[in-house]
Amino acid sequence: MPRFYCPTHLIPGALLDLPAGAARHVQVLRLQPGDSIILFNGGPGMAGRGGEFDATVTHMGRSDVQVQVGSHHPVEREASRTVHLAVGMPANERMDWLVEKASELGVASIQPLMTERSVLRLSGERAGKKVAHWQSVAIAACEQCGGNRVPMIHEVMGFAAWVKAQPAARTGQAWLLSLRSGTADLRAAVSASDNPAGVITFLSGPEGGLSPTEEETALACGFAPVTLGPRVLRAETAALTALAALLV
Numbered sequence: 001m002p003r004f005y006c007p008t009h010l011i012p013g014a015l016l017d018l019p020a021g022a023a024r025h026v027q028v029l030r031l032q033p034g035d036s037i038i039l040f041n042g043g044p045g046m047a048g049r050g051g052e053f054d055a056t057v058t059h060m061g062r063s064d065v066q067v068q069v070g071s072h073h074p075v076e077r078e079a080s081r082t083v084h085l086a087v088g089m090p091a092n093e094r095m096d097w098l099v100e101k102a103s104e105l106g107v108a109s110i111q112p113l114m115t116e117r118s119v120l121r122l123s124g125e126r127a128g129k130k131v132a133h134w135q136s137v138a139i140a141a142c143e144q145c146g147g148n149r150v151p152m153i154h155e156v157m158g159f160a161a162w163v164k165a166q167p168a169a170r171t172g173q174a175w176l177l178s179l180r181s182g183t184a185d186l187r188a189a190v191s192a193s194d195n196p197a198g199v200i201t202f203l204s205g206p207e208g209g210l211s212p213t214e215e216e217t218a219l220a221c222g223f224a225p226v227t228l229g230p231r232v233l234r235a236e237t238a239a240l241t242a243l244a245a246l247l248v
Contacts, residue, residue, distance in 0.1 A: 002029060003038040003052070003143045005150060010041050010053045014069045021136065023065040025143075026057065033057050037067065040148045051075050052148055077146045079106035079247040082199040086111040086162065088206030090235045091119035098236040099134045099153065103141035105240070106247045108199075109152040110134070115159045116211040127156045159214055163221050166201055174201040176218045177238055178225035179209065186226040186245050200246060204239040 004022040018026065031037070035057045042050040054070030085102055089095050089112045102110060112131070114121060122130055134153045142150050166174060175189065184192075203210075203223055210218070219225065228241050 001036060001038050002026070002031070003040065003146070005139045005143055006039045006041050008041060010039055010069050010072070012053070012069055012071055015058065016055075016067055016069055018065045018067060020063075021139070023063070026065045027060070031057050031060070033060060039067070039069065040142075042148045042150070050148060076148055077106075078149050081246060082108045083243060083246050084109045084111065084199070084201045085239060085243060086113055086201065086203045087239050088113050088115040088118050088159070088204065088210065088235065089120045089122070089156070090206055094234075094236045095120065095134065096137055098239060099137045100141045101240050102243055103138040103147065103151050104145040105243045106147060106149075107151050107243055108149075109154060110138075111154045111162060112156045113159050113162055113206075114156060115206055115214055117208040118206045120206075122156050131155055159210075160217065163203070163214075163218050163223075166221065166223075173198050174221075174223045175203065175226045176210075176215065176223040177202070177204045177242060178215060178227060179232070180215075180225060183225040183227040186228055186242060189224065189226045190246065202239075202242055202246065204242065205235065207235050209235075 004018065004025060006016070006019060006022055008016070010016070026037070037055050037057065038052050039055045040052040051072055051074040053072050055067040056070060057065065058068050059066035085107050087098065087110065090098060095112070099110060112134070131153050138151050138153055142148070175186070203218060228238060233241060
């Protein structure tokens with residue numbers, strides 16, 4: 001059954017005009033009055049009940065779609081561990097792909113970073129448009145995969161400003177993907193953690209990785225280095241492999 005993100009309070013029995021994005025999707029699917037859909041409203045900044053709601057299409061206009069909200073189901077398909085991903089933005093469509101797959105895996109949030117080796121450089125209006133686009137990618141991924149908590153895509157930040165402001169790095173739940181020798185295996189680090197089910201901030205670099213200076217800065221700020229093994233993975237593959245190990 002089609003699922004749609006509806007970031008508003010959902011009350012069983014209420015008539016509701018779907019937001020523009022969801023309404024367009026309903027129209028693309030050529031749904032008709034009487035057809036059933038599922039709505040969910042959980043996510044950062046929302047005071048929703050979580051779970052999902054049955055709903056029935058009651059009106060199809062040229063640009064508007066009205067539904068009647070049905071029963072609430074307290075089903076959640078979220079990961080047991082909360083992981084916030086900070087990533088040096090990969091170029092071209094690879095960031096889109098990373099956001100989509102990270103959302104499917106259940107990441108809590110994504111922080112796009114501009115690093116010394118980042119190919120993609122964003123600022124001002126262009127950065128805002130990219131973040132809005134990535135947020136829509138995350139929403140679509142959650143609609144498809146059954147997730148009820150849409151990850152927050154944060155505003156683009158420079159690496160130095162971001163890493164020095166991370167409280168997680170001072171509590172031992174901040175990890176850095178590193179190729180340096182003697183680095184602990186990620187799975188071993190999770191097993192040895194004093195709080196394996198706690199909140200984790202995970203930092204991964206762009207193409208070519210973080211610069212030596214950036215890595216030293218992260219380590220000085222409390223990030224612990226971890227590795228995925230002897231192979232050198234692409235930037236987006238490395239980040240997603242780490243998330244899979246932490247969330248699945």
